[in-house]
Amino acid sequence: MNIFKSMSGRVFAILLLGVVSATLLTGWLTFGERQKTIAQFRDSHAVERAEQLVLAVDALPAENRQAFLDTAPRLGLRVTTLPQVSSDQVPESPYAVALSERLGKTFKVISLPQKLEDCPKRPREHKQVHIPCEALGITLHDGSALKLMILPPRNPMPPLRNDFFLYLLLFLSIIAVLAYLVSRMTMRPLNQLAQAATDLGHDINRPALPERGTTEIVQATKAFNAMQARIRQHIQQRTHMLAAITHDLQTPLTRLRLRLEKVGDQELRDKLIGDLSDMQMMVREGLDLARSMDSHESLKALDLDSLLDSVCIDASDAGQDVSLSGKSGVTVMARPQSLRRCLNNLIDNAVKYGHHARLSMETVEAAGNRLIHILIRDGGSGIPADQQGKVFEPFYRIESSRSRHTGGTGLGLTIAQNIAQQHGGSLQLSNLPEGGLQVLLSLPIKPAS
Numbered sequence: 150m151n152i153f154k155s156m157s158g159r160v161f162a163i164l165l166l167g168v169v170s171a172t173l174l175t176g177w178l179t180f181g182e183r184q185k186t187i188a189q190f191r192d193s194h195a196v197e198r199a200e201q202l203v204l205a206v207d208a209l210p211a212e213n214r215q216a217f218l219d220t221a222p223r224l225g226l227r228v229t230t231l232p233q234v235s236s237d238q239v240p241e242s243p244y245a246v247a248l249s250e251r252l253g254k255t256f257k258v259i260s261l262p263q264k265l266e267d268c269p270k271r272p273r274e275h276k277q278v279h280i281p282c283e284a285l286g287i288t289l290h291d292g293s294a295l296k297l298m299i300l301p302p303r304n305p306m307p308p309l310r311n312d313f314f315l316y317l318l319l320f321l322s323i324i325a326v327l328a329y330l331v332s333r334m335t336m337r338p339l340n341q342l343a344q345a346a347t348d349l350g351h352d353i354n355r356p357a358l359p360e361r362g363t364t365e366i367v368q369a370t371k372a373f374n375a376m377q378a379r380i381r382q383h384i385q386q387r388t389h390m391l392a393a394i395t396h397d398l399q400t401p402l403t404r405l406r407l408r409l410e411k412v413g414d415q416e417l418r419d420k421l422i423g424d425l426s427d428m429q430m431m432v433r434e435g436l437d438l439a440r441s442m443d444s445h446e447s448l449k450a451l452d453l454d455s456l457l458d459s460v461c462i463d464a465s466d467a468g469q470d471v472s473l474s475g476k477s478g479v480t481v482m483a484r485p486q487s488l489r490r491c492l493n494n495l496i497d498n499a500v501k502y503g504h505h506a507r508l509s510m511e512t513v514e515a516a517g518n519r520l521i522h523i524l525i526r527d528g529g530s531g532i533p534a535d536q537q538g539k540v541f542e543p544f545y546r547i548e549s550s551r552s553r554h555t556g557g558t559g560l561g562l563t564i565a566q567n568i569a570q571q572h573g574g575s576l577q578l579s580n581l582p583e584g585g586l587q588v589l590l591s592l593p594i595k596p597a598s
Contacts, residue, residue: 157336164328169321196244199297200251207256207289214293244299245285257288261296338366342373353381398432434560446484453481453521453592457508460492470505471496477510479521479594483572491568494561495525495588503527503585512594520574523590531580541566541576565590 249258261284285297348355357374360367412418454476464471499506507526543563566576574592
């Protein structure tokens with residue numbers, strides 16, 4: 150799994166990269182400022198020290214100068230005697246100009262050609278290497294000349310010792326942990342909202358989210374809870390309206406059936422009673438549809454094998470050709486009566502339109518979740534592929550064997566799909582190669598809490 154596909158992974162990467170980049174930029178600016186400060190120190194204090202050294206050499210007798218030069222502290226300077234300088238050169242470098250101004254007109258300062266072999270050596274990785282330097286010629290009062298070697302400031306970068314890498318690793322580890330904690334803290338409320346939205350599709354009556362956290366999170370939570378309340382109210386109003394209509398129709402339909410028994414024309418009476426029976430079936434399934442959309446039954450840990458055994462035994466006792474093969478040994482969180490109604494509808498459809506129902510189960514892994522697949526196969530003619538999605542629509546019927554003449558109202562699969570979705574599952578239809586229709590009821594396997 151690519152962590153950068155998730156929002157928390159991207160936030161973590163951006164935070165880590167931002168902090169490390171800011172640290173590197175700060176370090177680069179710090180070392181640059183240090184180098185600038187050292188250069189300024191060289192231009193000010195080093196000129197003063199060079200002046201003092203030249204004045205001290207000039208004040209000494211000629212025979213004592215060499216002994217003084219051998220023992221004087223260098224401080225980045227190197228002074229050696231030269232043959233007398235007689236040229237009319239003028240100072241060229243800023244350092245030479247500054248030193249000439251400090252010494253005055255009684256001393257003559259000129260810039261000499263730079264020779265790398267004349268420059269002092271510095272150790273680098275245990276090797277003596279030449280560092281470019283600046284050479285000045287200075288004429289003293291008595292006419293003797295001095296050669297002044299000025300080394301450039303040292304590289305301000307610290308040496309890369311073993312403990313440097315240890316500290317760097319410790320620093321990066323602390324920054325990574327901090328970025329991880331911040332990303333988790335930032336994304337936790339969003340993950341909770343996403344999970345709540347998923348649970349809302351399975352249970353519209355789920356408890357409201359607690360309104361706590363930052364101002365933005367509380368505002369989003371309030372909006373989500375208000376949306377859930379409005380959706381629940383709309384569904385309840387529609388469900389109650391449908392239930393009220395279908396319930397109120399039962400009484401006049403029953404009276405109408407009783408009065409039809411008094412009709413003298415036998416053929417007409419049979420036709421009217423048949424139409425009335427269709428209407429009563431539609432009313433009953435309308436009530437079932439209303440219950441499937443708004444079920445207040447609580448979720449319970451359910452032994453799926455026991456439920457399927459019970460459903461198949463009841464269907465067989467009713468004269469239906471139903472068989473069950475295999476055991477799953479799994480427990481699901483379900484609403485027992487609703488799931489039983491779903492299975493009964495699927496089995497009734499299979500027997501009614503396919504003459505028999507053959508049930509089997511299998512456990513699969515999908516996207517990190519364990520699912521139980523309940524397969525219901527019949528021996529009918531199947532459903533055309535272009536109509537397999539439409540049969541889940543309310544009151545949709547196929548104009549062949551699956552018509553009202555066989556007693557169908559077009560609500561059985563709609564009810565079954567509603568119940569499956571309330572359990573976090575799904576229904577899929579497919580035609581078998583040998584003929585017949587297969588209905589796949591998929592349910593998540595959840596341990597009892």
